């Protein structure tokens with residue numbers, strides 16, 4: 001089911017100051033996609049999610065779930081959460097400690113007065129789906145973190161909602177389990193053909209899991225796109241910097257050349273993607289990710305997209321070296337294969353792939 | 363569910379009345395001549411109260427008594443906490459017993475048992491020692507300031523221990539270890555590192571004990587008054603208890619200074635406990651400190667701890683039981699055992715006033731705790747779930763009465779009740795009890811509320827449940843353990859209530875503890891002991907229930923985190 005949000009605004013007042021948790025959010029979340037809200041802490045992701053489920057009342061705006069208007073400040077419409085027919089997994093999982101696994105999962109069906117044997121069937125199906133079959137009689141207090149997360153998922157899915165929402169569901173798991181669960185979650189959700197709205201501040205989680213990512217900052221959505229677009233060719237400096245490690249180089253657009261532009265930067269002239277069509281003469285910022293700064297063969301001459309610099313520092317981090325290269329005043333971060341034969345202080349040549357560095361307007 | 367602003371306001375009015383009414387009436391009363399001329403401003407009672415030639419001595423006694431008790435309780439608590447957390451002493455469960463069990467024995471009975479042991483004319487222990495060593499005079503006299511300090515210190519030991527032990531075990535051992543690496547001995551490390559770092563906890567414990575002993579009435583009345591040693595609480599009592607010449611104006615004027623001292627001390631206590639986080643460095647690594655090997659000191663230390671727990675728990679009950687079986691006090695001997703009978707028990711159970719007091723106390727315990735718990739549920743709900751300025755006011759109001767000395771509040775309430783038809787009824791006692799002990803109900807219930815993370819309710823809503831269904835299936839079931847332990851705590855406090863009751867209880871509204879005090883004043887030790895054992899039995903039953911339920915509650919908390 002599609003979700004449409006128009007001009008959604010939510011203010012908080014604390015200590016006499018007004019905080020704009022949501023600042024006129026316009027958003028359409030397409031049906032049957034995994035849609036991620038990504039942003040730094042305090043940018044309003046949770047608030048947006050809670051407005052959609054109905055746990056929070058916005059100050060202004062409209063929310064449609066499918067064709068139903070569930071919130072409108074103008075028309076005075078507020079559909080309470082229990083009538084919105086959504087599923088949600090909370091950050092704390094919110095497993096009720098006084099019930100066993102069966103009762104926890106059966107709860108959404110019990111509230112809708114489903115017949116007993118239907119409930120039993122549905123619960124068994126949901127538990128099988130999250131690979132917890134046989135756990136029915138386990139008290140909820142005797143579950144590991146990962147198991148609690150699955151119970152929460154089963155409970156959110158058992159009534160077969162059209163939309164399911166997640167608020168940082170993996171943040172309470174340890175790193176290894178988080179990675180496994182992320183993969184499982186992706187396969188669960190694609191299998192189900194369900195609209196999933198997923199809140200996280202972890203960029204890797206967002207990239208790995210989503211069909212679409214919306215990046216938020218101080219109550220506003222600043223960019224929406226698929227993971228590759230966001231990572232390789234973002235339109236926004238904040239997004240480019242937030243989604244991964246980035247080298248940002250200042251300069252001016254010198255000449256246009258189809259998709260590309262020639263960019264006069266502090267370290268020299270670079271050919272780069274210019275999908276934003278920044279006109280000639282304008283100041284801009286070049287963004288290149290460390291993994292796309294490559295070592296050039298030693299005998300290479302300085303030229304287009306090839307520069308010489310000094311290896312300032314080199315740190316072994318396991319799968320690679322992390323290096324800092326100085327070119328004039330500029331320091332660039334790169335990753336260097338552990339097999340390379342370089343030591344600190346060496347003069348080296350590096351090259352920029354024109355298709356993997358992109359210009360951002362400042 | 364509720365219209366929230368009105369609920370909060372209603373509660374502020376109710377709790378505000380309960381906590382502020384006695385204080386305001388005390389203040390007004392202290393500026394009045396007597397009940398009849400209430401409201402006609404006069405300072406004559408202050409002049410009377412504070413120019414009394416005895417007053418300086420009473421104040422001095424009070425200072426010695428409270429500070430002395432604080433010293434005894436805190437030093438003992440420090441010793442016990444250190445031995446428990448830092449040494450390899452065997453049978454450590456005994457520390458838990460020391461910390462909790464003495465709370466089951468009502469203070470008045472604990473005091474009486476020490477009188478029975480150590481009074482100079484026929485104290486059992488004194489007589490035993492005299493026979494043993496052929497002495498002419500009793501070795502100990504309990505009716506002295508040191509006697510009072512000893513008993514009060516032992517009574518307040520659990521409070522001190524409950525403050526100091528957690529600080530001791532949260533203490534970052536690496537501070538000590540680095541001192542040892544620098545070449546300091548165990549003792550030097552203790553004196554130079556451990557104790558200074560724990561200073562806030564030690565001070566907090568001392569201050570709390572001072573507040574408690576300032577409010578204490580059991581020890582000063584049972585032990586102090588026969589020896590003509592008066593402290594503030596008994597001085598107030600003396601002014602209102604002398605039947606025909608009761609002077610509530612003077613009592614109020616004296617009470618004002620006890621109240622002021624108590625509030626100031628609690629304020630300091632709050633400040634210290636909020637600061638203490640900064641001093642006590644809590645180790646997040648969560649490893650156990652290496653225990654100091656006691657070697658040869660192990661058994662002597664164990665004997666000391668064992669004797670202490672015997673003296674705190676077993677001895678008082680034993681003495682009371684022994685006394686309840688005898689027609690008059692005797693040293694344990696073949697003759698004494700041959701004279702034992704249930705006579706005292708039979709007499710007490712036939713005595714109409716004792717029976718009435720038993721009935722009244724049970725009524726107050728059950729009905730009072732039920733009303734008090736209900737009020738606590740609403741107050742806790744507002745404090746925990748509605749976070750607004752008004753709920754903040756309610757929170758401060760509801761914990762204010764914690765710092766009020768009971769007898770002073772009693773005098774304040776008296777000034778109010780004489781102007782109403784409920785004067786001299788059980789309702790008056792009921793209101794007074796609830797006002798004074800409200801924090802005891804609010805604490806467990808609000809922690810049960812805190813335990814219900816808002817996500818637990820919210821996820822029920824998202825699952826399709828309305829507010830009432832959520833209340834019935836999620837909130838109430840999770841709250842029940844907290845409610846039950848709040849109820850039991852209040853009921854057992856009410857069952858043994860003494861300080862407030864000595865002021866408010868009138869003929870027809872006698873309660874257990876007051877009846878015991880009267881028996882003590884008349885020297886009817888046998889009957890007193892029989893009634894006392896009945897009281898201990900009922901209230902222990904309640905405390906055991908509370909502990910069992912509390913255990914279940916904590917188990918749930920752990921998992922929920």
Ligand SMILES: Nc1ncnc2c1ncn2[C@@H]1O[C@H](COP(=O)(O)OP(=O)(O)OP(=O)(O)O)[C@@H](O)[C@H]1O
Pocket residue numbers: 012013014019020021039040041042043044045046047048201
């Ligand atoms: N109940 C509240 N009262 C006052 N301010 C609030 C309240 N809830 C949220 N805020 C504020 O609104 C802003 C957005 O909060 P929100 O919880 O939506 O952030 P978030 O993006 O989910 O952050 P995180 O990643 O840390 O969970 C924050 O500045 C927060 O302090």
Ligand SMILES: [Mg+2]
Pocket residue numbers: 045046047
């Ligand atoms: Mg959040």
